[in-house]
Amino acid sequence: MTEQVGLGPGAPVLAADVGGTETKIGVVDESGHIGPPVRVPTPPGDPDTPTAILKTISEAARDLPGFDRVEAVGVALPGVFDEDREVGVWSENLGWRDVDFGSLVREHFRLPAVCAHDVRAAALAELRLGAARGLRDVAVLTVGTGIAAAIFVDGRPHVRGGYAGEIGHVVVDPAGEPCPCGNRGCLEATASAAAIARRYGKASGEAVTGAREVLERARSGDRAAKMIWSSAVDALASGIAHLSAAMAPQAIVVGGGLSEAGEDLFGPLQVGVDARFRLRPTRLSRARLGEDAGVIGAAIGARECAIPSRGREGGPRP
Amino acid sequence: MTEQVGLGPGAPVLAADVGGTETKIGVVDESGHIGPPVRVPTPPGDPDTPTAILKTISEAARDLPGFDRVEAVGVALPGVFDEDREVGVWSENLGWRDVDFGSLVREHFRLPAVCAHDVRAAALAELRLGAARGLRDVAVLTVGTGIAAAIFVDGRPHVRGGYAGEIGHVVVDPAGEPCPCGNRGCLEATASAAAIARRYGKASGEAVTGAREVLERARSGDRAAKMIWSSAVDALASGIAHLSAAMAPQAIVVGGGLSEAGEDLFGPLQVGVDARFRLRPTRLSRARLGEDAGVIGAAIGARECAIPSRGREGGPRP
Numbered sequence A, B: 001m002t003e004q005v006g007l008g009p010g011a012p013v014l015a016a017d018v019g020g021t022e023t024k025i026g027v028v029d030e031s032g033h034i035g036p037p038v039r040v041p042t043p044p045g046d047p048d049t050p051t052a053i054l055k056t057i058s059e060a061a062r063d064l065p066g067f068d069r070v071e072a073v074g075v076a077l078p079g080v081f082d083e084d085r086e087v088g089v090w091s092e093n094l095g096w097r098d099v100d101f102g103s104l105v106r107e108h109f110r111l112p113a114v115c116a117h118d119v120r121a122a123a124l125a126e127l128r129l130g131a132a133r134g135l136r137d138v139a140v141l142t143v144g145t146g147i148a149a150a151i152f153v154d155g156r157p158h159v160r161g162g163y164a165g166e167i168g169h170v171v172v173d174p175a176g177e178p179c180p181c182g183n184r185g186c187l188e189a190t191a192s193a194a195a196i197a198r199r200y201g202k203a204s205g206e207a208v209t210g211a212r213e214v215l216e217r218a219r220s221g222d223r224a225a226k227m228i229w230s231s232a233v234d235a236l237a238s239g240i241a242h243l244s245a246a247m248a249p250q251a252i253v254v255g256g257g258l259s260e261a262g263e264d265l266f267g268p269l270q271v272g273v274d275a276r277f278r279l280r281p282t283r284l285s286r287a288r289l290g291e292d293a294g295v296i297g298a299a300i301g302a303r304e305c306a307i308p309s310r311g312r313e314g315g316p317r318p
Helices: A049-061 A101-109 A118-129 A187-191 A193-204 A211-219 A223-247 A257-261 A263-276 A290-305 B049-061 B101-109 B118-129 B187-191 B193-204 B211-219 B223-247 B257-261 B263-276 B290-305
Strands: A013-018 A022-028 A038-041 A072-077 A080-082 A087-091 A096-100 A113-117 A138-143 A147-153 A251-255 A284-286 B013-018 B022-028 B038-041 B072-077 B080-082 B087-091 B096-100 B113-117 B138-143 B147-153 B251-255 B284-286
Touching: A013 A049, A013 A118, A013 A290, A022 A049, A022 A290, A038 A049, A049 A096, A049 A101, A072 A101, A072 A118, A072 A290, A080 A113, A087 A101, A096 A101, A101 A113, A113 A118, A113 A290, A118 A138, A118 A147, A118 A251, A118 A290, A138 A223, A138 A257, A147 A187, A147 A223, A147 B223, A187 A193, A187 A223, A193 A211, A193 A223, A193 A257, A211 A223, A211 A257, A223 A251, A223 A263, A223 B147, A223 B223, A251 A257, A251 A263, A257 A263, A263 A284, B013 B049, B013 B118, B013 B290, B022 B049, B022 B290, B038 B049, B049 B096, B049 B101, B072 B101, B072 B118, B072 B290, B080 B113, B087 B101, B096 B101, B101 B113, B113 B118, B113 B290, B118 B138, B118 B147, B118 B251, B118 B290, B138 B223, B138 B257, B147 B187, B147 B223, B187 B193, B187 B223, B193 B211, B193 B223, B193 B257, B211 B223, B211 B257, B223 B251, B223 B263, B251 B257, B251 B263, B257 B263, B263 B284
Parallel strands: A013 A072, A072 A113, A138 A251, A251 A284, B013 B072, B072 B113, B138 B251, B251 B284
Antiparallel strands: A013 A022, A022 A038, A080 A087, A087 A096, A138 A147, B013 B022, B022 B038, B080 B087, B087 B096, B138 B147
16 A cells, blocks of 8 residues: 555445455454455456355455454445446456346345445545545546546546446557457557556567566666557557546546556656647646555445444444 | 527527627527527627627627517627636637626626536537437537537536536647647647638648538548548547547537538548447437527526516516
8 A cells, every 4th residue: 555544433344346366355443444455366257256256255354353343345346337236337357247246245245335346446545535635526547457537526426337437448549459348459458557568578579577567678778668658658648638628627646556657657647648738737646545545445435335323333243 | 500499488588609700699589489690790809809799799689679678698608618707718719818708798788697608508509409408418519610528417517617628629630730729730720620621721722611612522532632521530539539438428419510511520420439439339419409509508598597586578678
């Protein structure tokens, strides 16, 4: 976690952030303290994945201090996710379509529960406790394995069936790499942390561990690395400029793995956005809550759906 | 007017749509009938332009049947316009910055009045009476002399200081033509009706009357005309794809002069948008109210600010 945050007093809750490869699970206690989440592998994509994920979460949670007292559950989920119906509309990585996660989670845990999109959960955490604190009109862009924005209008998430903010699937390079959405050269297939590593591997013939290594190679003068890094920053700048012009947000917060590049990303990104949209300055900020933002956002959601009148002294959970 | 519309029973109002070269003025009577607006030249850009515009409107209005009974005034204004403060933030064409039009209009007419952005006024008309009727999440893109979108979220205009929807000022071609915003190769400088005519004139050395003539030449096989038309459609498709991905609107309505090209625009535009964003289908619709949409939208706004308890039998206006 980049910054240590607390949620303040409230119901103890269980929170999980389901990623394409790893699931993070944490318990928030009555004081609002959230310890470092445990990480377990996400079960691979098959028809039973949704149920397997919930089993994985409750098995890992059993060992966490305070689990027996949790009063609500929050789960953040990847892909296209519709919070209004709590339905996982589509996940290419985990292989599901139209899964009613809301009902599954409530049946599994027999507790009040809320399901959210991982990107909007992380964004909610930034809005309440991080880089977007106090703002009402803001876009929080996550650039990690994928690229998506969470958009808040007047403090409320703009969801629209789970499709709002899916700017990662706009084509920026028609001759580019294939994208899980079925298209080619999408922003996500060009500029996500995963795409940067993949594209460099293809261009150089050398496998790298991730975008961080591509950046290090670019810094030491590797031409292919420099070219791929700067084309990724250009593509992101274009996507952000379009978003800024459309929404006129108070700020655009950029998080996810790529944001850890710091000034190597934010310096040229701000220059690129300003060059592409001059009418109104775009305020770019770096996300503050780091990789645990999704768990924190799920915990905030769980806190809000816990039954307020419930005593805090209930016995152990069956 | 492409389609004859009525506003239904209500207060008689005066409505004006101030354009860069021409101002349209109409009176809506108690039955909601709006006749064809009169058109007068907009006074040229100088420090007195705002006052001169109001004089022009009231002089032209004096001859319109029913003017002596109007109970409220609506004025649609170009440039960057902030409805929340009723301030004209910036108009390059008419040379103003930060003009308090709300106060000016109320003082001039001594009536309840509302000032609105021309693009959002036209969009409001499409939302209530035209192509976006019944929709709550919609973008209405006007492609005429300029390019801007009016964005409605949950039925409410998304204004944000007047800057929301200014997608015409995102660069689509860094080597492109200069734009009034100070940048180069903006969507507006590439794909507006005015830009299409200007760019064709420059490429061919032959002056044309407008984008319509460029389209006619493209149809008869003129290479420069075909190239410029299709680059404009591509640029619009890109802007619309970004807007669709960000907002996930129920529809994107396209109006303004260029929309009169009909299928020559909407056919390739839909193909271009779908090629650039496949995750969720983008529903494109053609605006229905034609060039009088701004006046109709201003009249709708005026109707809403008329004092409802006022008698409909008042004497003539001084």
